[in-house]
Amino acid sequence: EQIEKGGYDHFMMKEIYEQPNVIKDTYRGRLNANKGIVQMAGIEDNIEKFLNAERILIVACGTSWHAGLVAEYVIEEFARIPVEVEYASEFRYRNPIINKKDVVIAISQSGETADTMAAIKLAKENGAFVFGVCNVVGSSISRESHAGAYTHAGPEIGVASTKAFTTQITVLTMLALRLAKAKGTLSNSDYHRYLMELEIIPEKVKEVLSTNDITKEIALKFKDSTNCLYLGRGYNFPVALEGALKLKEISYIHAEGYPAAEMKHGPIALIDEQMPVIVIAPKQGHYDKIVSNIQEIKSRSGKIIAVVTKGDTQVRELSDYVIEIPETSDALSPLITTIPLQLLSYHIAVLRGCNVDQPRNLAKSVTVE
Ligand code: G6P
Numbered sequence: 178e179q180i181e182k183g184g185y186d187h188f189m190m191k192e193i194y195e196q197p198n199v200i201k202d203t204y205r206g207r208l209n210a211n212k213g214i215v216q217m218a219g220i221e222d223n224i225e226k227f228l229n230a231e232r233i234l235i236v237a238c239g240t241s242w243h244a245g246l247v248a249e250y251v252i253e254e255f256a257r258i259p260v261e262v263e264y265a266s267e268f269r270y271r272n273p274i275i276n277k278k279d280v281v282i283a284i285s286q287s288g289e290t291a292d293t294m295a296a297i298k299l300a301k302e303n304g305a306f307v308f309g310v311c312n313v314v315g316s317s318i319s320r321e322s323h324a325g326a327y328t329h330a331g332p333e334i335g336v337a338s339t340k341a342f343t344t345q346i347t348v349l350t351m352l353a354l355r356l357a358k359a360k361g362t363l364s365n366s367d368y369h370r371y372l373m374e375l376e377i378i379p380e381k382v383k384e385v386l387s388t389n390d391i392t393k394e395i396a397l398k399f400k401d402s403t404n405c406l407y408l409g410r411g412y413n414f415p416v417a418l419e420g421a422l423k424l425k426e427i428s429y430i431h432a433e434g435y436p437a438a439e440m441k442h443g444p445i446a447l448i449d450e451q452m453p454v455i456v457i458a459p460k461q462g463h464y465d466k467i468v469s470n471i472q473e474i475k476s477r478s479g480k481i482i483a484v485v486t487k488g489d490t491q492v493r494e495l496s497d498y499v500i501e502i503p504e505t506s507d508a509l510s511p512l513i514t515t516i517p518l519q520l521l522s523y524h525i526a527v528l529r530g531c532n533v534d535q536p537r538n539l540a541k542s543v544t545v546e
Contacts, residue, residue, distance in 0.1 A: 187533045189335035197379040202329040203344040210372040215354045219324040226306045230280040232259040236296040237284040240338035244345035246415035256356035265296035275303035282308045286341035287542035288316020335534045337426045381503045385516040395498045396524030399453045408437040409457035420518030427526035437470040448479040460486035462507035471495045
């Protein structure tokens, strides 16, 4: 097992560090920024289904559901197709409206999650076209789907999902770009810019991984917290949810992810000097709005840990700790901003003596209801 961990103490850390490479594996042969190409066999063969779709329904559980939320933002923004994202377990039991012109995207790392599988079956019975985004090749969900795209992240052993999440986002962003190209919903220059940016994301992920030491120091300060709040807006709202889930899963600290502006409708009541608030505040995307959210936290003495773009001064001044990330456009930022949150959860869990790779009560793949 030590050999399998490749020199890391835990599979989770190994998998976090694999992200620059596996994101490349995910887009290899599918993305060529110089030639302006993004294509995936499962989409090319079925492009009409997507272009004729009145809406896209995304079904998933856990971390994969968070990837679905990011996909909602990116598909709607790039391809202008309405998207709804549902927990598979809710969808399957609520007698949902499903039309023949719906495309259902099922996202699942394992490809074996029982609720997601049941949601797919229901969608198929109602005539929808089902597209699977799975990591495990030949898994039940990939076989049950009409078509799909694999994430190529390689085996994920750590129960807390890391590289599966970023590669799911990579596939779904490529899907959004492919549909945008077909529909002409992005300008030529934006389309090419996003392709270029996606191609260099692995380098940026590598750069963020070098913040590991700072993140570890921050973890030392907050390892004994009992609660934690994660805030983000727009594309980084799902990242806030995922950051909170990661912390809960492996450190057993209660954590909540919230859209930053919603904070004033509840969670703000929890903020005092004991409360660490992790704010995802990159320069691109609602920056001024998030700065005022940070001011609201500061005036209530909350401890602010901010994820900021390199060179940021405004948020830095207001924050107790900052983690710097390279600049990237708003739509691609989840691939970058999620990394320090993975590292933070990891270090806090290790410092608390938790079993990082196999947290209590959790299973890697939930094959029963
Ligand atoms: C379990 C795992 C999570 C995962 C979720 C969905 O709860 O512990 O990490 O996100 O199932 O799994 P799937 O394989 O469908 O992505």
